[in-house]
Amino acid sequence: MQKVKPALLRGFDQEYLPHEQLQFNHLVDVIRRNFELYGFLPIETPSAERREVLTSKGGVEKEIYALTRLAEADDDEAATKGALRFDLTVPLARYVAMRERELAFPFRRYQIQRVWRGETPQARKGRFREFYQCDIDIINREKLSYLAEAEIPSVVYSVFREMAIGEFRIRINNRKVLKGLLQEFRVPEDKSAEVLRTLDKVEKEEAARIVEELVRAGLPNAPATRLYQLIAAKRDTRETLAELGEMRNELCVQGVEELRKVVEAMGQLGVPQAAFAVDLSVVRGLDYYTGTIYETRLVAHPDIGSICSGGRYDDLASYFTETRLPGVGISIGLTRLFSKLSEAGLLRPLARTPAEAIVVTMDGRYLANYLEIATRLRAAGINTEVYLEQAKLKNQLAYADRKGFRVAVIAGENEFAEAKVQIKNLTTQEATVHPMGELVRAVQAALNDSTPKA
């Protein structure tokens, strides 16, 4: 028979081997557990939305995948009006606008799902066309306390601390401070988006290049240089706040006051000083943000860039509802993060199987006994696999080793005759013999004694 080549589509190719998938799922579990620790509620939204919903804000059409039917079909809205979501924020806005009366506000939601973007895939940068986002947002009606802006980075801290991927720093800034600075530097209103985009590149590009772009946007040479220096200078949080304290611009003063309060509350929420910094070079390109903005970096791997970003915005769903819905949120691009962590060797080895114990089946006369042993172990909550095929003990143990089981349960004619069972710790290769009645306890003891095999 003519075979079809089993292959993936470019950019739709982040597919893992089972032991990698276990590591990925472990990160998802850590994220989810911490989101729930802070009382965020789960939602999922459909993969495809109405095209007019996705494009309501404009400027994203060129990255969107639309659906169509492979064969002709009548009456399928999805194929004529549907497209895959490119982020989780637009679906959230649509969701809240649709269900405003059924939700309790402040609405705290988390969402961990795939999104699709027709960007050019670059594995080196961790950029793919299909990837996971893990988002939290706090949304309220009409007003939103600055405390929400402090709580969001405390969740981020909690997530990455438990992930144990090395030292990280949450860098925060405030959009009002940035806007105030632009006013101070007399950047015309219609140039401020352009200037912010330039400042967003301060960490990646050379000083001369940035200054040149600022000059091109209309700043005289001296202020352009001073603005660059102000943004790019490396200071600690105290120094930055002190320097900003000199500013007299009203927006700036307001933004600095917000930053001070957010920083104070972050401390009360348990985020240690070393884990965050006020940093003026955090700009976040999007117009959307109006208050605190965040980025997060691994201290030892600045090249990875931000692993978690977000900010405060004034109105989530203005395209869908008259209700003003201010909010604050962050997003973890998990597929990219996983790819980068894996490349940098920062993922802790985990067991290669969720099962801990394997029951080897040495002698076909005792199949019933092997199955019953597994049933007893599973009833005690021990993840257990029985080797179901006929194979030599040696081959069964090689399989156990390859899949990373921690304990093997071994019994043959001799053991069954004496109502005993052999328990082999596959980490230490030590085997002990126990009465069959003590099976569960013996396996549990061996598991406590052994470490997951990566």
Next chain:
Amino acid sequence: MQKVKPALLRGFDQEYLPHEQLQFNHLVDVIRRNFELYGFLPIETPSAERREVLTSKGGVEKEIYALTRLAEADDDEAATKGALRFDLTVPLARYVAMRERELAFPFRRYQIQRVWRGETPQARKGRFREFYQCDIDIINREKLSYLAEAEIPSVVYSVFREMAIGEFRIRINNRKVLKGLLQEFRVPEDKSAEVLRTLDKVEKEEAARIVEELVRAGLPNAPATRLYQLIAAKRDTRETLAELGEMRNELCVQGVEELRKVVEAMGQLGVPQAAFAVDLSVVRGLDYYTGTIYETRLVAHPDIGSICSGGRYDDLASYFTETRLPGVGISIGLTRLFSKLSEAGLLRPLARTPAEAIVVTMDGRYLANYLEIATRLRAAGINTEVYLEQAKLKNQLAYADRKGFRVAVIAGENEFAEAKVQIKNLTTQEATVHPMGELVRAVQAALNDSTPKA
């Protein structure tokens, strides 16, 4: 501003409120935990595959959603050659064929993901265009023990027992028995698919209609009636096996022997007699199956139909590789199941929030204290939300009630002056006062005393 109507696409509309999503996630957790209890390994595959991969088997083109770009784009394989998967079996076949050398066999995988089918959506039948499937399969090279065919229904039993959705019955049959019967009844080879499709409707349609179809397929009247009676008769497992024991057809004898062994091993794997039955009316339309086949029904809700189906097949990936890969698996259509369980009132009420405790913020002077209280509770692993907005105590407690918190932590000027804290059990409405140093212990005690509020 002109608003866009926030709405969903027909068939892409199974979107839940947070408390429903929590229930859905609970079912996913039960499924996943039980799959792992039996040592199945997780995989996920990309949403979009190459079209030639999806259509390799043929006959499915008319249900497939292909991808296209909303705006013109160069060099995007996904948009010219990609389509969304319609099940998890074809991606599994592609996965195993691609990674044959990297996988350990027998390969036991689970996969819980969305699939997309351009069928006509019918909410009444629980049929949607986007839905979750939860699959397990055991695949080996060249040969596969009948024990795998017994283990699969034992996993199904374990899942639905823990789901606690009422009495259910796993109905099993064997494709060889069915084929043998067709030989016995002298159904010509080229009519057997048609006859199997007819027999698949035995439970749904009237006897006369079935017999008529069998006659149309070439059976004389008397044998058609006898075949119908044999398939449709209600007997228990012992009676069915006894009746089949009379058959002398070779395929039948082999199939009955397999059924006997599978039934015996299921018992050894802990599946009680009452939870399964050999039932000749289980047919499963697909040609694909070659051994044991399964369906699962809720005893009190036969109208829901099968909630979990599957079977044994001889070759998973013949379109992609020369290696023969026999396997056995089942699939739970979770979106449909959830919709049906919800309709039938079979979902146990769960808490409406993953957070257990709420810290109310009565007095703005003590914000630091409230945040620190929450930080202490979270450090002890208690999911905690702080009410971050300014609002009257009454309104905060109304919010707590609406979201289903179990415990409220209350403190104001008096409490803080005495270093005390009030813990209110929101189930019983009972409040107790404790020294602040005993905060964590007191909240834990109140949680142990309270039940989740649905």
